[in-house]
Amino acid sequence: MTALRCSLLRMLMLTFFGAYVFLLPAQNIDIQTDDSKPIEEKLIYTRQNTYNVAIHTRGLGAGFKIGRIRTINRTTNWEFEAVSLRSLKEIRTINLSTYNSRAFVYGKLNYAFALRFGYGEDRRIYGKPYWGGIETRWTYEFGASLALLKPYYYFVATYEPSGTGSYIQTIKEQTFEHGIDILGRSAFTKGIAETKLSPGVHARVGLSFDVAKTRTRAQAINVDVIAECFPLGVSIVDSERNKRFFLTFMLSYNWGSRFNN
Numbered sequence: 001m002t003a004l005r006c007s008l009l010r011m012l013m014l015t016f017f018g019a020y021v022f023l024l025p026a027q028n029i030d031i032q033t034d035d036s037k038p039i040e041e042k043l044i045y046t047r048q049n050t051y052n053v054a055i056h057t058r059g060l061g062a063g064f065k066i067g068r069i070r071t072i073n074r075t076t077n078w079e080f081e082a083v084s085l086r087s088l089k090e091i092r093t094i095n096l097s098t099y100n101s102r103a104f105v106y107g108k109l110n111y112a113f114a115l116r117f118g119y120g121e122d123r124r125i126y127g128k129p130y131w132g133g134i135e136t137r138w139t140y141e142f143g144a145s146l147a148l149l150k151p152y153y154y155f156v157a158t159y160e161p162s163g164t165g166s167y168i169q170t171i172k173e174q175t176f177e178h179g180i181d182i183l184g185r186s187a188f189t190k191g192i193a194e195t196k197l198s199p200g201v202h203a204r205v206g207l208s209f210d211v212a213k214t215r216t217r218a219q220a221i222n223v224d225v226i227a228e229c230f231p232l233g234v235s236i237v238d239s240e241r242n243k244r245f246f247l248t249f250m251l252s253y254n255w256g257s258r259f260n261n
Contacts, residue, residue: 043215043260044072045069045215045258045259046068046261047067047068047069047258047261048065048067048068048075048256048257048259049064049065049066049067049218049256049257049259050064050065050218050254050255050256051063051255051256052064052065052081052222052252052253052254052255053253054081054083054251054252054253055250055251055252056083056226056248056249056250057248057249057250058083058084058085058086058087058088059083059084059085059086060083060084061081061082061083061084061250062081062082062083063080063081063082063116064079064256065077065078065079065080065254065256066078066079067122069258072124072127073123073124074121074122074123074124075121075122076119076120076121077119077120077121077122077141079116079118079119079141079143080115080116080117081115081116081118082113082115082116083113083114083116084111084112084113084114085112085113085114085147085234085236085246086112086236087236087237087240087243089237089239089240090105090236090237091105091106092104092105093105093106094184095182095183095184098183098184101155101183101184102155102184102185102186103184103185104154104182104185105152105185105237106182107176107237108152108176108236108237108238109151109152109175109176109235109236109237110149110150110151110152110196110236111149111150111151111188112147112150112234113147114145114146114147114148114200115145115146115148116143116144116145116146116202117143117144117145117146118141118142118143118144118202118204119141119142119143120139120140120141120142120143121139121140121141122137122138122139122208123137123138123139124136124137125137125138134209134210134211135209135210136207136208136210137207137208137210138205138206138207138208139204139205139206139207139208139222139224140203140205140206141203142202142203142204143201143202144201145200145228145230146197146198146199146200147199147200147234148195148197149197149234149235150188150191150192150194150195151175151190151191151194151195152175152176152185152191153173153174153175153185153186153187153190153191154173154175154176154180154182154183154184154185154186155171155172155183155184155185155186156171156174156180156182157169157170157171157183158170158171158172171183173190175191176238178238198230198232198233198234199231199232200228200229200231200232201229202226202227202228202229203226203227204224204225204227205224205225206222206223206224206225208220208221208222208254209221209222216257217255217256217257217258218254218255218257218258219254219256220253220254220255221251221252221253221254222250222251222252222254223249223250223251224249224250224251224252225247225248225249225250226246226247226248226249226250227246227248228245228248229244229245230243230244230246231244234246
């Protein structure tokens with residue numbers, strides 16, 4: 001009797017498994033042949049262009065992708081991104097003895113930004129059920145980076161003897177030096193002409209969660225890890241001069257459209 005029950009249980013499990021395997025592709029076919037959907041939802045698209053805004057562990061960013069849908073499981077992308085880079089050691093402060101002074105970061109040497117140009121792919125892990133939902137893909141991208149380093153200027157007080165035993169205070173704008181009397185941060189436009197470049201490379205890997213409700217629309221939330229190297233170094237703060245390697249965690253929102261040529 002026990003052997004019979006085991007045999008019936010095995011047959012039942014095999015039946016359910018066979019039905020699942022058989023019905024799963026049938027569901028995909030139903031998605032493609034659902035006459036109740038508009039024609040736009042039945043077409044297979046070959047292009048996907050998206051924009052994105054991002055927040056990451058070193059600042060903010062924005063970019064866009066030009067994508068080619070190779071198969072239902074694979075999309076290739078040419079990507080461009082511009083992000084700000086800040087040091088994790090930056091601490092904003094203010095000179096309370098100076099009226100209406102601007103907050104500043106003591107020891108900051110440069111405002112840093114990175115331009116990234118790369119090639120990557122999205123590969124599907126889980127597709128959307130026929131009723132909708134979230135599609136999950138893993139992504140990778142690699143390419144060139146270019147850091148822009150604009151000097152960070154301070155308003156600084158200097159004191160010169162007047163010849164009568166007193167001193168004359170002079171306020172000037174200059175970059176960081178140890179021992180300076182900082183009154184506040186200078187304007188961002190100060191020193192733009194002195195911007196320097198530092199080339200590098202980067203690689204990215206992450207997950208993409210597609211939440212778009214229609215085929216013609218691209219809408220996803222991406223979680224990425226980015227490793228970036230600048231052989232010539234990037235100096236953001238005095239305590240980290242010529243830093244060459246950066247590891248960044250990024251959360252981005254992507255939106256755009258799918259279409260054919």
